[in-house]
Amino acid sequence: MRVGVLALQGAFIEHEHKLQALAVEPVEVRMPEDLLGLDGLIIPGGESTTIGKLATAYGLVEPLRDFAQHKPTWGTCAGMIFLAKDIGIDRQPILGVMDITVNRNAFGRQIDSFERDLVMPALGAQPYHAIFIRAPIVTRAGDGVEVLATLDDGRIVAVRQRHLLATAFHPELTDDLRLHRLFVDGIGKDQHS
Numbered sequence: 200m201r202v203g204v205l206a207l208q209g210a211f212i213e214h215e216h217k218l219q220a221l222a223v224e225p226v227e228v229r230m231p232e233d234l235l236g237l238d239g240l241i242i243p244g245g246e247s248t249t250i251g252k253l254a255t256a257y258g259l260v261e262p263l264r265d266f267a268q269h270k271p272t273w274g275t276c277a278g279m280i281f282l283a284k285d286i287g288i289d290r291q292p293i294l295g296v297m298d299i300t301v302n303r304n305a306f307g308r309q310i311d312s313f314e315r316d317l318v319m320p321a322l323g324a325q326p327y328h329a330i331f332i333r334a335p336i337v338t339r340a341g342d343g344v345e346v347l348a349t350l351d352d353g354r355i356v357a358v359r360q361r362h363l364l365a366t367a368f369h370p371e372l373t374d375d376l377r378l379h380r381l382f383v384d385g386i387g388k389d390q391h392s
């Protein structure tokens with residue numbers, strides 16, 4: 200199985216370490232040809248405006264969009280913003296493949312980073328400790344978008360739509376491998392379907 204990690208900016212190395220812990224050798228994606236032969240892709244957290252600018256400069260926006268339309272792709276934090284169909288801003292390049300509306304920097308300055316134990320039935324009974332850093336939230340989940348986790352007040356922070364996964368927090372910064380395993384297991388199923 201070949202899983203790529205978009206390596207333009209942000210927390211890509213930490214995702215690579217998580218994949219290695221699951222015995223999956225990650226492939227760094229910086230050019231369109233790096234996507235060839237990949238079975239899945241992680242788009243890391245960082246700064247979505249920078250990721251968008253660099254992806255445009257490297258001619259990656261269209262190839263990434265094609266890839267994410269068909270192959271398992273997981274966006275975390277800025278990666279979630281990049282996957283979304285609507286972020287309420289026209290100028291910022293996004294892939295627009297997942298039927299969600301996302302509000303960037305949704306938690307404001309004063310509490311722009313925090314940690315929470317999330318109930319995530321898709322991962323089993325044990326809560327998932329999630330680290331939010333200037334995080335977005337999902338303000339609309341379209342038809343066919345499954346909500347995987349919310350905060351106590353109901354705000355949506357993890358979603359899945361067929362082969363697409365998006366989380367508002369940073370799963371690569373915790374020791375818990377369950378979300379990476381969920382994504383990698385999904386790729387295995389996709390290959391056999």
Ligand code: GLN
Pocket residue numbers: 243244245246247248275276277278280303304332333334335
């Ligand atoms: N606030 C960032 C953005 O808008 C996302 C932060 C993150 O990825 N940790 O892109």
